[in-house]
Every structure is written in C-alpha cells, then in structure tokens.
Amino acid sequence: MKEAQKVFALSIIMGASMWVVDAFVDAYIFYETSFVDSLFFHSAHELYFRLFFFIGFLIFGAVIARHVSKSKKSEEKVQSALTAVQEEKARSESILAALADAISIQDVNFRILYQNRAHIDMLGEHAGEYCYHAYQGKEHVCENCHLAMSFHDGKIHTMEQSRSTDNGKLYYEIKSSPLRNSKGEIIAGIEVVRDITARRRTEEFIEESKKDWESTFDTIEDMITIHDKDFNIIRTNKAAQALHNIPFNEILHTKCYKYYHGTETPPPNCPSCESLRTGFPSVHEFFEPFLNKHIEVSAIPRFDSNNEFSGLIHIVRDITKRKEVESELT
CATH class of the missing domain: 1.10.287 (Helix Hairpins)
Structure with a gap:
C-alpha cells in the first residue's frame, strides 16, 4: 500500500x-x-x-x-x-522422519528422491541413485518389482523380502503406492519398508511349537480326543484314530459316546457329563462292551481366553492287562 x-x-x-x-x-x-x-x-x-x-x-x-x-x-x-x-x-x-517405518520416494525412472531417517539407518543414504542398483546391486529393474507394478496399474502392492546379515536372517514387508500430481498422473512412487523380523520369528516359533505339540500329542499311547460342549470330537491323536482305524476327517464332529460306546446318548456315569456339570476333572474306570476293553476315562474341562467353558479333553487308557493281572492275583 x-x-x-x-x-x-x-x-x-x-x-x-x-x-x-x-x-x-x-x-x-x-x-x-x-x-x-x-x-x-x-x-x-x-x-x-x-x-x-x-x-x-x-x-x-x-x-x-x-x-x-x-x-x-x-x-x-x-x-x-x-x-x-x-x-x-x-x-x-x-512426520516422515519421526515414523519408525523406513520410507523412500522414487521417481518413475526408479531414481531415489527421498529417504527418511529410518530408511537411511536401515539401508544407507542413496538419494540420487537407482533403487535397484542401490538396494539389490542390479543394473536393471528387479523382476516382479512391486513399485513397477504400482506404476503400471496405479494400485498398492505389498511383498515380503528377507536378507541374511551378521545378526541372522531379517524379514521385511515392503508396500508401494503411486504418487500423483493434480492431473492424476503418476509422477513418483512411495515405498514403505517395515521390519517384521520379530513377527516372523514369533510365527516360526509358534509353528515349531505347534509341530512339537502335535508330535507329542500323537506319540502318546493313550487315546486322546478333544470335544466341544456338545460332545462333538474336534481333534484326535493317532492312538484314538487307530481305535477304529478311521481317518480324522471321518471322525470329525462324531459324537464321543458314539465313537467310544457305540450309543446314541452318553452312558451312565459318563465322566464328560460329570465334568460338564461340575467344571472339574473326573476319572472313571469300567468295562466297555463296545470296545471289549477295560478302560480308564479321564475328562478335563477346557476354558477359552475369557475363562469360559469351551469343551473337554477326553483321555482313554486301555487298562485291560492291568485288570487281568489284578483278577489273576485275586
């Protein structure tokens, strides 16, 4: 003015x-x-x-x-x-610098335009270089490159990669998405790299633990089945499958009393019924005509993460030989 x-x-x-x-x-x-x-x-x-x-x-x-x-x-x-x-x-x-995820921006020629601090700490400073050369040591765009796919179809793509280091194998989840100008034209791509090593190691530990549990479960000679609240069999070990030599997919959802007693209803003095009623483990011994065996049956209640009753662990032990010895001794 x-x-x-x-x-x-x-x-x-x-x-x-x-x-x-x-x-x-x-x-x-x-x-x-x-x-x-x-x-x-x-x-x-x-x-x-x-x-x-x-x-x-x-x-x-x-x-x-x-x-x-x-x-x-x-x-x-x-x-x-x-x-x-x-x-x-x-x-x-x-904001980008404060994020824990490693973030970089590449132009449509795959030249690195920007790296936040987490990305530099993870992979080194490579602004101005081609990403495929800086990260993979290649002279051309990587095969099945997620960023190339984002440039091609304009969508978000996610993939996982791993690399061996002095600290062991590290796992990364890489997500790419296109950046557009005011006209909607793709002018660059943003890449977010997340270290998922801890998650993958946890998953591997859980998988190994699951295999160990299944291996242990199947090596037990007692017949073990897991039931829901309605007496349906939802899991068996190999000893229980061998009882009638039936594969698990045919046993699944069979009523436990049908499988062990050949009846349409639970038998008298059923341990499972008792545990369902009391919420405590119960153990009974009796001769089962359907199996022609003396058996010891243990029923143990199962509870979910909310501490609500969800079913039973049912263990059947063949005690026929023991009963025969006891009979001979008496």
Missing part, C-alpha cells in the same frame, strides 16, 4: 513540476508575462493545456499505483503460498 501511495504522490509532483516548468519557460524564455502571472493567471488556453497534462499525470499515477497495489498483493499471496508450502513440506518431512 505504501508503494502505491508513493507512486501517486510522485505523479502529483511530476504534474505540478510540469506546471511550474511551463510557467518558468513562458516567463523567462518567451517573456510573455511575469512568473507569478504565468503560474496562476495565464491565458485560458495555457491553463487548460497545463490542467490537461496535470490531470493526465494524476490518472497515469492512479493507474500505476493501482497496478503496483495489485502486484504487491499478488506477491504477498505468492509469498504466503510459498511459505505455506515450505511449512507443509517441513511438517511432512518431520
């Missing part, structure tokens, strides 16, 4: 100066009249001429001042926009 006022004031000064100079010329060059008379009381034609130019200077000054004012406002808006962009860029970089 000050610049516009200065321009308008300058136009007034120039118009007044023109008026004074013309009066001076008429008075001292052409000797038409005195300077004061020439300045204020000259002929109407001369006064109209001076007034025309003076008003012209004012109009010119007003136009220039208006233009300067608009230009200044435009500059202020541009500067404000640039400041906002710089602040947003700094804010975005601060």
Whole structure:
C-alpha cells in the first residue's frame, strides 16, 4: 500500500513540476508575462493545456499505483503460498522422519528422491541413485518389482523380502503406492519398508511349537480326543484314530459316546457329563462292551481366553492287562 501511495504522490509532483516548468519557460524564455502571472493567471488556453497534462499525470499515477497495489498483493499471496508450502513440506518431512517405518520416494525412472531417517539407518543414504542398483546391486529393474507394478496399474502392492546379515536372517514387508500430481498422473512412487523380523520369528516359533505339540500329542499311547460342549470330537491323536482305524476327517464332529460306546446318548456315569456339570476333572474306570476293553476315562474341562467353558479333553487308557493281572492275583 505504501508503494502505491508513493507512486501517486510522485505523479502529483511530476504534474505540478510540469506546471511550474511551463510557467518558468513562458516567463523567462518567451517573456510573455511575469512568473507569478504565468503560474496562476495565464491565458485560458495555457491553463487548460497545463490542467490537461496535470490531470493526465494524476490518472497515469492512479493507474500505476493501482497496478503496483495489485502486484504487491499478488506477491504477498505468492509469498504466503510459498511459505505455506515450505511449512507443509517441513511438517511432512518431520512426520516422515519421526515414523519408525523406513520410507523412500522414487521417481518413475526408479531414481531415489527421498529417504527418511529410518530408511537411511536401515539401508544407507542413496538419494540420487537407482533403487535397484542401490538396494539389490542390479543394473536393471528387479523382476516382479512391486513399485513397477504400482506404476503400471496405479494400485498398492505389498511383498515380503528377507536378507541374511551378521545378526541372522531379517524379514521385511515392503508396500508401494503411486504418487500423483493434480492431473492424476503418476509422477513418483512411495515405498514403505517395515521390519517384521520379530513377527516372523514369533510365527516360526509358534509353528515349531505347534509341530512339537502335535508330535507329542500323537506319540502318546493313550487315546486322546478333544470335544466341544456338545460332545462333538474336534481333534484326535493317532492312538484314538487307530481305535477304529478311521481317518480324522471321518471322525470329525462324531459324537464321543458314539465313537467310544457305540450309543446314541452318553452312558451312565459318563465322566464328560460329570465334568460338564461340575467344571472339574473326573476319572472313571469300567468295562466297555463296545470296545471289549477295560478302560480308564479321564475328562478335563477346557476354558477359552475369557475363562469360559469351551469343551473337554477326553483321555482313554486301555487298562485291560492291568485288570487281568489284578483278577489273576485275586
């Protein structure tokens, strides 16, 4: 606003100066009249001429001042926009730098444009290099590159990779997504790398533990089945499958009393029924005509993560030989 006022004031000064100079010329060059008379009381034609130019200077000054004012406002808006962009860029970089995930940005030629601190710490600083050369030591784009797929179809792609280090094998989950300009054109891609080593090692531990449990479960000579609350068999060990030489998929959801007693209802003094009723383990010994064996049956309640009853562990031990020995001794 000050610049516009200065321009308008300058136009007034120039118009007044023109008026004074013309009066001076008429008075001292052409000797038409005195300077004061020439300045204020000259002929109407001369006064109209001076007034025309003076008003012209004012109009010119007003136009220039208006233009300067608009230009200044435009500059202020541009500067404000640039400041906002710089602040947003700094804010975005601060957020990216604070993230635990490693983040990088590559252009459509796979040249690395940006790495956050986590990415640099994980893979080293490689800004300006091609990602396939920096990370994989290759001279061309990697086969089945997730970032290339994002450039091709504009979608998010996820893959897992591993690499061997002095600290053992490390696992990474890599997610790529396209970055677009205001026209919707893909101009770059963002890659997020997450270290999932702990998760994968946990999964491997769980898988190994599961195999160990199944191996132990199947080596037990007692017949073990796991039941739901409705007496349906949902898991068996190999000894229980060998009882009738039936594969597990045919045993699944068979009623336990049908499988062990050949009946359509639980037998009298059923250990499972007792455990269902009391919520405590129960053990019974009896001769089972359907199996032609003396058996010891243990029923142990199962509880879920909410400590609610979910079923039973049913253990059947063949005690026929023991009973025969006891009978001989008596």
